[in-house]
Amino acid sequence: MGLLAYGAEGYGDELLAGAWVTVQLAVISYALAAVLGTLMAILTLKPRGVRWTIGRVYASVATGVPSLLVIFLLYYGGTEILHALLVPFGVDERxxxxxxxxxxxxxxxxxxxxxxxxxxxxxxxxxxGQLEAAEALSVPRRQIWLGVLLPQALRIAYPGFVNIWVVLLKDTALVSLAGLTDLIAAAKVASGSTREPFLFYGVVVVFFVLFAAATIRLANRHARRLDRGVRPSEA
Known part of the structure; x- marks a missing residue:
């Protein structure tokens, strides 16, 4: 039974479909987390006040609870959670x-x-000094953030962002336990039917290794481009 054969006798199409689901899941999840993380970083920049306290509580919960448990809660209880959030606005739907x-x-x-x-x-x-210079020149606050602070902060944080991307990519494997037909779920079905688990799970390993390696290589190339013209700070 050929691995990449299509049709009733092969699982190539199922594996490709599962790989596409995995890529979608990783990209959309990371993009959403990056947007929300940027907003959270800005809102909790000063270590005091209500926003800081709420952010700390949220961070403690999110980083202290296993990812698989969060996936189960939102998969099996997401409908009820949305219903509870919509009821105060007069929407009684699930x-x-x-x-x-x-x-x-x-x-x-x-x-x-x-x-x-x-x-x-x-x-x-x-x-x-850059923030103080921009304020002294009466640069609007929005332009200070978009043109001065965030571009430099993103360059500094870029290697860490890449590392978190790789970790999130590996965590996508957990969603197969919640019923999503991703690459691992497809490999599980194929290995169960053919009794060749090493073959199909080996394909999954190769996919994750190659995908992570390719993204890291692209990220390193982009990092070198970002560092052009930036002089290292003197000791």
């Missing part, structure tokens, strides 16, 4: 949540505080 979006929400929930902490530290490492 919207169905697909396994993909439940997994996206779970991974974004878990990794948002990691990215927020990383970016917050990077913002705090941007030389304060």
């Amino acid at each position: 919207p169905a949540i697909s396994p993909l979006w439940a997994a996206v929400a779970a991974l974004a929930f878990v990794y948002t505080p990691y990215l927020a902490d990383l970016l917050r530290g990077a913002i705090q490492n941007v030389p304060k």
